[in-house]
Amino acid sequence: MFRPFKVGLALGGGGARGISHLGVLSALEKAGVPIDLVAGVSFGAVVGAMYAIQPNIQEIENRITTFVNGPEFKRTRFEFMRHDLNQGKRAGILSKLAHSVKRGVFYGISFTRQAYISEMEFLRVMGHLIDDVDMENTKVPFFTTAADLINGGEYILDKGSLRKAICATCAIPGIFPPMMYGEHLLMDGGWVNPVPVDLLRQKGADFVIAVNASDSVLKVTGFNRGLDLLLRADALVRERLRSHYAKKADVIIQPDVGKVHWADFSRPKEYMQKGKEATETKLEEVKRKIRWGRVRRIFPGNNHRG
Numbered sequence: 266m267f268r269p270f271k272v273g274l275a276l277g278g279g280g281a282r283g284i285s286h287l288g289v290l291s292a293l294e295k296a297g298v299p300i301d302l303v304a305g306v307s308f309g310a311v312v313g314a315m316y317a318i319q320p321n322i323q324e325i326e327n328r329i330t331t332f333v334n335g336p337e338f339k340r341t342r343f344e345f346m347r348h349d350l351n352q353g354k355r356a357g358i359l360s361k362l363a364h365s366v367k368r369g370v371f372y373g374i375s376f377t378r379q380a381y382i383s384e385m386e387f388l389r390v391m392g393h394l395i396d397d398v399d400m401e402n403t404k405v406p407f408f409t410t411a412a413d414l415i416n417g418g419e420y421i422l423d424k425g426s427l428r429k430a431i432c433a434t435c436a437i438p439g440i441f442p443p444m445m446y447g448e449h450l451l452m453d454g455g456w457v458n459p460v461p462v463d464l465l466r467q468k469g470a471d472f473v474i475a476v477n478a479s480d481s482v483l484k485v486t487g488f489n490r491g492l493d494l495l496l497r498a499d500a501l502v503r504e505r506l507r508s509h510y511a512k513k514a515d516v517i518i519q520p521d522v523g524k525v526h527w528a529d530f531s532r533p534k535e536y537m538q539k540g541k542e543a544t545e546t547k548l549e550e551v552k553r554k555i556r557w558g559r560v561r562r563i564f565p566g567n568n569h570r571g
Contacts, residue, residue: 270559271301273470275462278307278455279478280527285520286312288540289476291322296548302406302470304461306454310409310434317407332393333530384442395428409434410458411451419457462513472558475514516551518543
């Protein structure tokens with residue numbers, strides 16, 4: 266039987282940078298590019314899941330903007346983490362001292378217990394963005410993945426509670442708690458599959474558009490703490506992983522948000538615009554390759570790559 270040609274969208278992580286995925290979706294929708302399947306990790310999974318439940322860009326934008334400007338968002342401590350790395354040199358001595366004390370408390374808690382916030386609080390906060398539905402019932406098929414801390418591999422999430430699945434793939438170590446799935450303890454999917462192109466292939470996508478909302482690792486200096494070294498090493502490994510997985514896509518879109526701090530949710534409209542701009546430069550390539558992909562499905566002997 267003839268099977269429809271399916272286009273998948275793989276949304277990488279990146280924290281606040283992932284808001285640019287909304288701009289990508291908006292530009293693809295406006296250009297008439299179909300999205301038949303969506304997969305995402307970390308904040309890319311948040312945006313992807315919201316779209317899968319209700320493919321309405323404006324509604325999703327309003328919901329995210331309301332959330333990041335509201336009191337519940339402060340419970341995630343993202344704002345504190347952004348100021349932790351962006352503490353200005355002109356800050357007064359008392360301000361610096363107070364911040365150092367708070368930073369010490371934050372890292373102390375993170376290293377002495379499993380996470381900075383509880384699982385119950387995490388699920389409740391995520392409820393402001395993700396409706397409590399089963400993954401099998403979304404309007405657009407959606408999938409995500411997480412790192413299995415017990416077995417040391419990748420765990421694919423494609424059924425059951427969507428909200429719990431998003432919490433699993435967003436469980437940043439030390440900040441958000443890992444989620445138990447039977448004998449599996451799951452954390453942030455970006456550690457094992459930062460741009461889930463291959464997951465979409467497994468689920469039947471014939472053509473995959475990947476969105477990498479992170480940037481190349483920039484040259485930095487000034488490693489004053491062991492934690493600085495640890496974070497830098499992690500950034501290097503994750504960049505290599507992102508590049509490896511993104512290359513499996515038919516088209517890669519990279520919004521210009523790499524210099525945005527991952528915890529800076531203060532300018533969502535700007536990040537969306539960056540997503541739109543990056544997508545618009547790729548639209549002709551996307552349409553051309555989809556056309557040729559459909560031709561090759563009908564006439565397998567045609568090897569033209571478009």
